[in-house]
Amino acid sequence: MATPQPPSPPSDAGPIRSCVACRLKRPKRTLLRVSRTKQGIIACDLRQVAPGRGVYLCGDARCLSRARAKGLLARALKHAIPAEVWEALERVGAGQTDHYDDMARS
């Protein structure tokens, strides 16, 4: 009767997280993750597996620039975000957003 069931999410979208900038809830795997390790290293955690505190951001260029301008990631992680992390996020975000094409293209 009590057959152990594997934890199955309601859909195949997986866990939901919200973007730190726009607050929209989206499947975790579509978001960018930035994590801070115990050593205090800030990294763009593309595989979303790094231990430590993480924040999520959608790849939208507007969210990236808003998060950067307002220091949202730094506030969430309680640590300054190195410029190279922003560059990595922007690079990945630009390649990832298909639905914001028209906004991101210049």
Ligand SMILES: [Zn+2]
């Ligand atoms: Zn966003």
